[in-house]
Amino acid sequence: MNKSFIEIDPTVREALNTGVPVVALESTIISHGMPYPKNVETALAVEEMVRSNGAVPATIAIFEGKCRIGLNAEQLEYFGKAAGVWKVSLRDIPYVLSKHLYGATTVAATMRIASFAGIKVLATGGIGGVHRGAATNMDISADLTEMAQTSVAVISAGIKSILDIGLTLEYLETQGIPVVTVGQDEFPSFYSTKSKYPSPLRLDTFEEIASMLHTKWSLDLRGSVLIANPVPAALGQDYHTIEAHIQDALAAAAVSDVKGKDITPFLLKYIAENSAGESLETNIALVLNNARLGAAIAVALQKLE
Numbered sequence: 001m002n003k004s005f006i007e008i009d010p011t012v013r014e015a016l017n018t019g020v021p022v023v024a025l026e027s028t029i030i031s032h033g034m035p036y037p038k039n040v041e042t043a044l045a046v047e048e049m050v051r052s053n054g055a056v057p058a059t060i061a062i063f064e065g066k067c068r069i070g071l072n073a074e075q076l077e078y079f080g081k082a083a084g085v086w087k088v089s090l091r092d093i094p095y096v097l098s099k100h101l102y103g104a105t106t107v108a109a110t111m112r113i114a115s116f117a118g119i120k121v122l123a124t125g126g127i128g129g130v131h132r133g134a135a136t137n138m139d140i141s142a143d144l145t146e147m148a149q150t151s152v153a154v155i156s157a158g159i160k161s162i163l164d165i166g167l168t169l170e171y172l173e174t175q176g177i178p179v180v181t182v183g184q185d186e187f188p189s190f191y192s193t194k195s196k197y198p199s200p201l202r203l204d205t206f207e208e209i210a211s212m213l214h215t216k217w218s219l220d221l222r223g224s225v226l227i228a229n230p231v232p233a234a235l236g237q238d239y240h241t242i243e244a245h246i247q248d249a250l251a252a253a254a255v256s257d258v259k260g261k262d263i264t265p266f267l268l269k270y271i272a273e274n275s276a277g278e279s280l281e282t283n284i285a286l287v288l289n290n291a292r293l294g295a296a297i298a299v300a301l302q303k304l305e
Helices: 010-018 028-033 038-052 073-081 090-098 107-116 142-149 165-174 206-218 239-256 260-273 278-304
Strands: 006-008 022-025 056-063 066-069 086-088 103-105 121-123 153-156 179-182 201-203 226-228
Touching: 006 010, 010 022, 010 056, 022 038, 022 107, 022 278, 028 038, 028 073, 028 086, 028 103, 028 260, 038 056, 038 073, 038 278, 056 073, 056 090, 056 107, 066 090, 066 107, 086 090, 090 103, 090 107, 090 142, 103 107, 107 121, 107 142, 107 153, 121 278, 142 165, 153 278, 165 179, 179 206, 201 206, 206 278, 239 260, 260 278
Parallel strands: 006 066, 022 056, 022 121, 086 103, 121 153, 153 226, 179 201, 179 226
Antiparallel strands: 056 066, 056 103
């Protein structure tokens, strides 16, 4: 790989060179997931959560013709406020780099860029997946195919509940991606601890998860593990209430003919605006919870390696 396209923050580079665990963080949540200034406040809080649990945060984005691994406060502020920032999935990376555009990276793009630097753990809110109605619209997130080939573990609060969770779990199985839920037998659904779907696997501690990751990659089994970390129950939303909001959001998207990469930001914004902001607060809580677990896993994995 041509390393001229990579720019690593000095703090992150020092951590990588000295064996300090690093946790990758995606930037789409900053530019396309939350309003300003809540997005920047959350990004800074997530980075601090990683630090306070023994790891170094590396928020990833694209600008000035570089894949940036680690952003400073000024750069985070830019991505939180700027209009027209690209939502960059894997297919968009060469275009955005060659045009010197600003891009906030999805889980798929963040995984690939993190892997360039040898980062093994990524913490996010929720992953993309098989969209509802995929049988006719073929809308399947690149997050899933990227997880099949890139060896970066993904800690999330499950699959975004705006998606078809059942079909996404089936697709993950087809791609050979282990799916582990932390501390419960039911797979979580982003805003809620419930989903009506059993989790394929369950582990209860970050040490067990790190051991599984170490074992998988020691066997040269390429690809990710999806670690579903349920939102703390007291901060989660009622499954049926959220589902009603999702149905309304999907109907609004159909009326407005929202498609492609615009659909997820549209749905999340609609749900936040029509749930008195409760879904946004849950989103913030689950991202912080995932950052905490991601740091703990990264520390434990570093000891094993």
